[in-house]
Amino acid sequence: MINNRIPAGELAQKWSTYKSTCKLVNPANKRSIDIIVVGTGLAGASAAATLAELGYNVKTFCFQDSGRRAHSIAAQGGINAAKNYQNDGDSVFRLFYDTIKGGDYRAREANVHRLAEVSGNIIDQCVAQGVPFAREYGGLLSNRSFGGTQVQRTFYAAGQTGQQLLLGAYSAQMRQVSIGAIKEYNRHEMLDVVTIDGKARGIIARNLVTGAIERHGAHAVLLCTGGYGNVFFLSTNAMGSNVTAAWKAHKKGAMFGNPCFTQIHPTCIPVSGDHQSKLTLMSESLRNDGRIWVPKKQNDNRKAFDIPEEERDYYLERRYPAFGNLVPRDVASRAAKERCDAGYGVGTSKMAVYLDFASAIERYGKIEATKNGLANASKDEIIKMGREVVKEKYGNLFDMYAKITGEDPYTVPMRIYPAVHYTMGGLWVDYELMTNVPGLYALGEANFSDHGANRLGASALMQGLADGYFVIPYTIGNYLADEIRTPKIDTNQKAFDDAEKEVKDRINHFINVKGSKSVDYFHKKLGLIMWDKCGMARNEAGLKQAIQEIRALRDEFWKDVKVPGTADSLNPELDKAGRVADFLELGELMCMDALNREESCGGHFREEHQTEEGEALRHDDKFMYVACWENKGNNAWELHKEDFSV
Amino acid sequence: MHNEINLKLKVWRQASANVAGGFQTYDANNISTEMSFLEMFDVVNEKLINDGQDPIAFDHDCREGICGMCSMHINGRAHGPWDGTTTCQLHMRAFKDGETITVEPWRAKAFPVLKDLVVDRSAFDRIQQAGGFVSVNTGNAQDGNSLPINKELADAAFDAAMCIGCGACVAACKNSSAMLFTSAKVSQYALLPQGEPERKTRVLNMVAQMDKEGFGACTNTGACEAECPKEISISNIARLNREYLNAQLSL
Numbered sequence: 032m033i034n035n036r037i038p039a040g041e042l043a044q045k046w047s048t049y050k051s052t053c054k055l056v057n058p059a060n061k062r063s064i065d066i067i068v069v070g071t072g073l074a075g076a077s078a079a080a081t082l083a084e085l086g087y088n089v090k091t092f093c094f095q096d097s098g099r100r101a102h103s104i105a106a107q108g109g110i111n112a113a114k115n116y117q118n119d120g121d122s123v124f125r126l127f128y129d130t131i132k133g134g135d136y137r138a139r140e141a142n143v144h145r146l147a148e149v150s151g152n153i154i155d156q157c158v159a160q161g162v163p164f165a166r167e168y169g170g171l172l173s174n175r176s177f178g179g180t181q182v183q184r185t186f187y188a189a190g191q192t193g194q195q196l197l198l199g200a201y202s203a204q205m206r207q208v209s210i211g212a213i214k215e216y217n218r219h220e221m222l223d224v225v226t227i228d229g230k231a232r233g234i235i236a237r238n239l240v241t242g243a244i245e246r247h248g249a250h251a252v253l254l255c256t257g258g259y260g261n262v263f264f265l266s267t268n269a270m271g272s273n274v275t276a277a278w279k280a281h282k283k284g285a286m287f288g289n290p291c292f293t294q295i296h297p298t299c300i301p302v303s304g305d306h307q308s309k310l311t312l313m314s315e316s317l318r319n320d321g322r323i324w325v326p327k328k329q330n331d332n333r334k335a336f337d338i339p340e341e342e343r344d345y346y347l348e349r350r351y352p353a354f355g356n357l358v359p360r361d362v363a364s365r366a367a368k369e370r371c372d373a374g375y376g377v378g379t380s381k382m383a384v385y386l387d388f389a390s391a392i393e394r395y396g397k398i399e400a401t402k403n404g405l406a407n408a409s410k411d412e413i414i415k416m417g418r419e420v421v422k423e424k425y426g427n428l429f430d431m432y433a434k435i436t437g438e439d440p441y442t443v444p445m446r447i448y449p450a451v452h453y454t455m456g457g458l459w460v461d462y463e464l465m466t467n468v469p470g471l472y473a474l475g476e477a478n479f480s481d482h483g484a485n486r487l488g489a490s491a492l493m494q495g496l497a498d499g500y501f502v503i504p505y506t507i508g509n510y511l512a513d514e515i516r517t518p519k520i521d522t523n524q525k526a527f528d529d530a531e532k533e534v535k536d537r538i539n540h541f542i543n544v545k546g547s548k549s550v551d552y553f554h555k556k557l558g559l560i561m562w563d564k565c566g567m568a569r570n571e572a573g574l575k576q577a578i579q580e581i582r583a584l585r586d587e588f589w590k591d592v593k594v595p596g597t598a599d600s601l602n603p604e605l606d607k608a609g610r611v612a613d614f615l616e617l618g619e620l621m622c623m624d625a626l627n628r629e630e631s632c633g634g635h636f637r638e639e640h641q642t643e644e645g646e647a648l649r650h651d652d653k654f655m656y657v658a659c660w661e662n663k664g665n666n667a668w669e670l671h672k673e674d675f676s677v
Numbered sequence: 678m679h680n681e682i683n684l685k686l687k688v689w690r691q692a693s694a695n696v697a698g699g700f701q702t703y704d705a706n707n708i709s710t711e712m713s714f715l716e717m718f719d720v721v722n723e724k725l726i727n728d729g730q731d732p733i734a735f736d737h738d739c740r741e742g743i744c745g746m747c748s749m750h751i752n753g754r755a756h757g758p759w760d761g762t763t764t765c766q767l768h769m770r771a772f773k774d775g776e777t778i779t780v781e782p783w784r785a786k787a788f789p790v791l792k793d794l795v796v797d798r799s800a801f802d803r804i805q806q807a808g809g810f811v812s813v814n815t816g817n818a819q820d821g822n823s824l825p826i827n828k829e830l831a832d833a834a835f836d837a838a839m840c841i842g843c844g845a846c847v848a849a850c851k852n853s854s855a856m857l858f859t860s861a862k863v864s865q866y867a868l869l870p871q872g873e874p875e876r877k878t879r880v881l882n883m884v885a886q887m888d889k890e891g892f893g894a895c896t897n898t899g900a901c902e903a904e905c906p907k908e909i910s911i912s913n914i915a916r917l918n919r920e921y922l923n924a925q926l927s928l
Contacts, residue, residue, distance in 0.1 A: 081815040096736065097802050099842055100744040116822060152818070159818035161811045161871040163835035170825025188835055194743055195838060202810035209806040217799065240791055269738040303711040308719055309740045431742075434762065437711070437770050500815045549726045551719070595726055600693065601734055601792040604726065 033673045036461040037141040046145040054512035061086035067249040069221045071098035074475025075255030077499025080203035083212035094220045099201045102269040106193025109185035110492040112150040121182040123147045134483020135633040142480045149501040160199040177488040185489045221276045223530045224283045231471035232520045235530045242599035246527045248520025251470045258454035258476040262614045264558025266451035267312045273610040285466035286659040288459035288479030291625035294634045297363035299450035301383035310450035320391035329374040335444045364449035378446045387444035392417035455482040459659045463506035474498035484633025538598045541608040546591035550607045553588045570638040574626040585615040630654045680710045682774040689781045714767040734793040740765040745841030750781040755845035755904040763906040785853035787891040800890040807886035808879035809862045811871050830868050837864040839907045846901035852893030857901035860917035877924035
């Protein structure tokens, strides 16, 4: 069943061998081939632009009002590339190795090696597009270091790297729109994949302004639709980020890989109340200078300032003296949860820990005083100078924190708590980024392939652009070369009739239920179940219970959801209803996958599988595989395995 | 810290592009001052849904101030009372108990209302299509460090490139001019060597498209800069004017 199409030969030679032997489509034939790209983030925009440059006819779809708004835009930190500009020993192999290790040995090596190989080309391409990366005074590109590596290989544009890279890809996409090579369908949502004789031949999309249901045929369909973190309701994802396109593909036969692998980021601004709609990330770099603590006393209601030093528990420094506050993301997240669950949390919700910059401010202040020859500087003067240094390093993050919380992090410790950030799982794809449905591809966060059980910082941007700029342009030709005799896809075929009918029936159902509870009511309930039982720590009993609860909630949703308005107008509640319906199915599969994987690895922590010190315990003898779930209808699945142990 | 306030909202309601709209007043009670402005709208909408009424449509997505989707004109100011802040980052601490808040969509001929507070900003995409790019196909690039770029120029290009394309500049301008948006993109490329080959055609084509879309002319009132959530400098407009003049005289 599983054919991953990894080329034969040495790991380091596979991609060059593939590129020189894959089938090509000649320019005249490209002109008569149509490709649909769903999603316009880094993967989608870069793929659409590049395929249009090659001569294919491309249609892009996004639910936002412009391609430029896709959530890749919010990525802060940077993009990795094995350029070795710093002469610090970096290489393609080291980037490959770090990524595999960071993924806890659950990623596909051939894909990851290719990713490392093309990483340098991405930087070159973005520079050529006019992406304003940070530079040194000599005019050359600047690098910084990021978690999980010993080299400086991260390229960045202040704290807005995702924005600048996406706007670069968007500009390339706009250029192709201007010459008619790409036709854009913004404010459109893909609601089904159409397959004919087992091959993907088009999609059904809804115009979100008029409500019109449209048919679009194509020789290939690319899903570049991002991750599914919003199954938790609260996450760092955008409000509209959803699993619907990937889920429709899954229900049309595409396997879902490792759905339980979710990354929970330790440093986010905590929930402030029931009204909370999303969570905001505070860059991981803050842990370089902030010390994490909670009171030693349970339910301590004193202000941070009133708690004396000896009554503070710097629990990461206590538990992990070697790493202290710089323990890996998953360890920091679980430790915060443990303290809060035990009653030591801070803030009004008690679901937060302190990230305190007081000692960093004092330390930097003393260094400044020494530098400036102020041996007798007063404590106030030292703190004033220290605050300036911290402002220089983290000013924009501190401002954002102050705006959201109304507190001044220079004087009061930040409150932080972990939040869902990224999903490593996704549609299963082969080496060519094709799902097991011929002609249906998944790129970027939407696929499962490159990050294994956990993703390193600054690697999501790299993968999205690698897939779109440098992988799919080659691999899609290998499939389309056999499709040059396929005429333009006729959308009046029965498969389109059936898919359209199904989409319309479902929409009419939502409008006509006229139940008693809003879509958000169900989404929030699902989110809580997932967060409590399939979040940072999971166990057998909890997962089994979660599956029962999700099933009950799903039944209730279909019977009692209240969607106001009509099907033929701009109706955001209707859009949300469709997305939540799919999350209610995905949630069950995530729990099943987490139940099946009886080990702890990367972002997946099973409480039954930990060392005496409470660290994750992998079982390489049993779980060196991708869990590939095939949908059998009626919320039943069959597990297939892509084995990595050989 | 945590307070609750009661507010009145005067919100623009318009069922679709082709019908007349008008203000409607809603109560927003027990609003936590820790909520964001859009979370306050979530609460109001939840109540409207439960009461069997049509919720207020508004654009939003990332809710962290970077996607540029949110777009509310609040008490006469694009994105509301806080400087350098998008609507999604505006928090209810900014308002007093008992206050009436007026919320309108962006108002501009080139941004027609689609529903309630949702407007069509595709004109911005078309301005970008007219020349907001470097014509370099994937695979054509030389090594990223083969062309050193002065750090100050790179930083200035970045400052212009921070524009999120939300349209607040147009909404704030009494002429509904799109000059700040267009000039930010023109500046990014004019400051970088990569933009050089198409420098002149770019500015001419983007300005021509801007005019074609029905945006007004710039009269240097500076409202755009004052309301821009990313604090894009009006000096970009001066640069656009220089670039435009230079291109016209020499092409």
